[in-house]
Amino acid sequence: MWSSSATALTAFFLLSNSVSAITTTITQTTEVVYTTIQPAPQTKVVYTTVQAFQESEDGKVYLPAPPKPVSAAAISSKAPSISTKIPSGIFFSGYASGSGLPTGSGLHFGTGTGGIRPTGGIPRNNTYSTVTVRRIRTASGQSSASQSSTPNTLSAVIPPASSTKPTSVASLPKSSSTSATRASSTVAPKPASTGIPFLRGVNLGGWLVLEKWMNNEAFSGAFSSASDQFTFDQLPGAAAALEKHWSTFFTEDDIKTIAATGINALRIPIGFWAYDNTNTKYLKGADVYLEKAIGWARTAGLKVWVDCHGSPGSQNGFDNSGKAGAVDWQQSQNLDASISVLKTMATKYGSNKYADVVVGLQMVNEPVSWGNSKIETTQSWTEKAYNAVRAVTENKNMMIVMHDGFVGAGKWTDLATKIIGSGSKTAFGVDTHLYQVFNAEDKVLTQSQHITKACSWSNDLKNANKVMPTFVGEWSPATDICVNPDGSTTAGTSCSAKGCQCQSGDFDKWNDQMIEQVRRFTEAQLDVFESSSSGYFMWAAKGPGGWGFLNGIKKGVIPNPVTDRKYPGQCGGKKRREVRGNLGREAEAW
Template sequence: MGILDKIKDLSKPAVSGDQQYFQPSPTSTSLPLEQSLKRYRKQRGVNLGSWFTTEDWLATELYKHAVEPRGSDFDLARAPNAKALMEHHWDTWITDSDWEWIRSKGFNSVRLPIGYYHLAGVWPDIVKGTDYAPYADVYEGAWPRILNAIDRAGRYGLGVLVDFHAAAGAQNTDGHSGMSGGTVNFWDKSNLKSTALALRFLASTLAPNPHVIGLELLNEPKNDSRLQKWYESTIDELRPLTGPDFPIYVSDAWDTNWYAQWAGRRSDFIVVDHHLYRCFTPEDKAIDGRGHAAKLAHEFAPKFIQLCGQAPIVVGEWSAGLDDSGLPPDTPASERDAQKRAWVTAQLDLYERAAGYWFWTLKTDRPWDAGWSAYNASQAEILPASMVRRTLRQPGDRTAACHQACDAHCAYWGAHGGKPNAHVFNSAFCRGWDDAAMFLRSEGQAEIGFVTPWSRHRRDEFAQSGQLGDDAWQWDHGFEQGVQALTAQALE
């Protein structure tokens, strides 16, 4: 059965206990076509910040009802009438007009931050013994709304990256981790147990969902010597539930080089998430938007592009945000927007080299913020009119392109002591070309974003014919060159 063949869900009904939450996904490498296209395409998305995991500077009206120190969901959970307050917020923050706008701007996915406490209604044990245990009733209605959000996104052709933004005990010191205390208690035994239960539930529930493009294990965890081992043990627990081909995203914990090398050594679908902001440190505040654009292109980009060749990397959060304090006070708004526009253009030029990216964030409830609101950034023409910035054209002849590439491949390796296998290379090149064309013809006209995992699927299929032998590397070269050749010819 080929990767594009549709398969039936063979999961049996739940029986009892934990089994009702943990139904393994099919282990076949086959996926329904629509699901494959959504998960493997280049992701051009936007974050739905402050919908479920909230932030005081984004949802300012909501936080007027919070108790002191008014810095996290925990302070909202303890507010008077918290249940009604939160349910009203969830029901009104994102509406159909938002989904329509997201699609109209060429975004093809959203990143949806949630916390462990949003699962209190569907599985109370997840919050048992945690800070949120006394407030579990506040979140009884959260999970059905999260499922509805995923369904609504899917109806608009959008994929959903579910981001586990707030773990028990807090994985970082910021309020968006669910606590206001500024202390990381994630590593406490009871909190690790809660996190494991939450992630197992999410993985088993979300992996079969055709609109879900991945699960992010933790958002911006504070780097720790235990983190990689935790990633590995957690993934080992989740893979029997998801199969090897469900995309699991991991934060780089601000050490992209380390986690790119780690992910590149794995054979399952692991994506490294890097977040990039240039507005918080004293050094960043001293540089204007054009200066940041130049530094990004000349200093950061070469290394980042190199890392993108080692493993699938995305930029899960980025923005137009700049600290304008270094500009003269009388700088006109048009110039401030021009600085942001230069900064955004440089970022997009770079992030197109990655597997995907998500702008932070869709909206705020403040009157105007073109640095952080996609709505305002679009109105100010800081973001492009559409995230689909290239148009399709008719590609050239596949056979001629394949012959040219294969001749070069065979000539090079023949002259350097290799044993070129023209049949394997040709087969891979043509498959890469055809698949790249298929992705571009699909809804949203997105390229293959995760070329290496997709190539690995196709290579495994080809191996079943008995023709691959020891030439997996030649398949990889041919497939990637086929994708690159078609993409270069079909996009302008």
């Protein structure tokens, strides 16, 4: 008796309508041994179950209760049959556009419904094992499937849990070179996603572009004199220090932790110098870690928005551009250099190799529109840059995004209409940043007034979002308030009353009243973003005190999962589900 190496089959069922209560991974391990004298295989079947994050009808992401044991009898009628002649090549007329596993952020949905047909047979002297079936129950019992990336696999149609009109499609991933599959296995290419999901994200700020207020450890010791990335990179030992920072500040474990909170996207800032540092004093190498992060995101089921955070000449004079001080981005040579770098980035991240994970490329972050920098110049350049970048982007579904230049997304609707034309509305999007901690007018507000102001953002976001995908690329729970023992709030960063505490104080010592007030403001903002935009990204995943998403999750000032609410309805209005239907479904966003 003998057998060849095992072959794995993985088919993932994805919803074709709204999710109800449970998502279960049923792993059926089937060991089949063929002999030269026995015509029928002998099988042994073992069943196990795993739960996954799912989104309920009210739009909340949750982890279902621990599963009950699944018996073989319960799903035996649904298991794929194994015969002595198994098709080694499968063609299908429809494609599954989603490639991600179900995560806390929602699901991707198959768009293909074509049938399959075998194109060949495999000799019987093979062992086939490990069939993983992901079944998601829906009200109507419908389901669909998309391919996995497991090598050395065969594919088959597996009936949904209960449906008179099955629409599931399973496809054949690329197989490695084995004698059993090399002869007749044919793989249809997986097409790029045709939509942008609603993005619930965080920024990986302070990682690939240094900001001193966020990176105290990096700017210590021999680097304490540096004020930004530009001055940091010129100091002795900078290359080794950067390598240490890049390899430790964010890791794959951090990405897994973020994904477990219902976040489904990462906005990753990176400087132009990572791709072209000619005639500059910047050090290269950050793009290697961006590549790592994209891989981590893909594994975790997250989308990535690549953000060119620092542009040639500095677009704002802030340290987040790489160089604080003069604002020279609008000089013609710098505008041209910016387009050149963006074309390099778009050629790479806009290729079909990244189509399953990279959904957006941001051309510039926070270009100012005051002093010698004019919004008219920024918008004229945007149209030119968009056309140049789009021309080299293989994945036409990747969105090209521009920051609003601090004039508001509504000032971009005419240009967006011109750029988009009759094409896909996912082609061009606008990023606006909404904070209530930097301007003098915000520093005199109580927390209830901060919440009222956050609620007022809804109309502007909603009106812009009707014309073009509008994202809140940065926001924060931070405000300058103090909380009294009775729970009332006052504006400021200090107070003298006994038992009074200010948000600017030690984050680790925040009391319950402070946590409640910050949580209220956070939820109000999230409600507005959910109902009126195409997505949002908190600044930042890691940061000092309340500026850190992961800190906020631990402290309880940020919902976990992010769709949970302790204080619902602060801004009134409709939930996103009522506006656009199922969350997490790619077709719903645009």
